[in-house]
Amino acid sequence: MNRPAGAADRSERPEARASIDVGVPPARAFEAFTAEISSWWIPGPINYFDAGRSPTMHVETRLGGRVLEVYPDGELVIAEITRWEPGVRLTYRGVVDDSQTDVTFEPTTRGTRVHVHQYLRDGGERAFLFWPNVIGWLIPWCDSQVIGNHTPRR
Numbered sequence: 001m002n003r004p005a006g007a008a009d010r011s012e013r014p015e016a017r018a019s020i021d022v023g024v025p026p027a028r029a030f031e032a033f034t035a036e037i038s039s040w041w042i043p044g045p046i047n048y049f050d051a052g053r054s055p056t057m058h059v060e061t062r063l064g065g066r067v068l069e070v071y072p073d074g075e076l077v078i079a080e081i082t083r084w085e086p087g088v089r090l091t092y093r094g095v096v097d098d099s100q101t102d103v104t105f106e107p108t109t110r111g112t113r114v115h116v117h118q119y120l121r122d123g124g125e126r127a128f129l130f131w132p133n134v135i136g137w138l139i140p141w142c143d144s145q146v147i148g149n150h151t152p153r154r
Contacts, residue, residue: 014127014129015117016116017115017116018131019113019114019135020136020139022112022138022139022142024142025112026087026105027086029111029142030087030088033105037058041134043055055069059081064080066078067079079095079101080093082100089104089105097124097128099120099129101116102117103117114135114138116131
């Protein structure tokens with residue numbers, strides 16, 4: 001089969017998938033994932049593009065919004081939100097790399113399954129596939145919401 005120049009075989013493109021279960025309803029899990037990302041995202045040298053500048057994460061909670069690293073002296077746009085369905089789905093397109101990330105929020109009997117699929121977009125060259133190492137950080141934050149222990153990490 002001939003592919004157009006620059007088109008990757010989807011079965012060979014770099015991708016990462018990860019799922020977690022949290023004990024809150026989908027709308028609450030979505031809110032925690034987006035609006036509260038700075039509370040559960042763990043700072044560290046491998047978790048930011050410029051960790052030396054003490055960043056925090058921020059999501060502009062709307063279609064067309066941005067995913068940002070925010071520094072004391074500015075910000076870095078990480079991605080742009082291309083799909084915004086609170087409690088159901090979030091999709092964003094990388095700006096610092098050529099990735100796309102699809103996040104779904106599926107109701108379960110005990111709360112929500114959060115599934116992340118991050119992949120290199122067609123024609124892209126690089127994707128930083130970090131979500132399997134990061135998504136688990138959302139679990140204790142959501143658990144703290146269930147038991148009423150609302151103490152943001154900074």
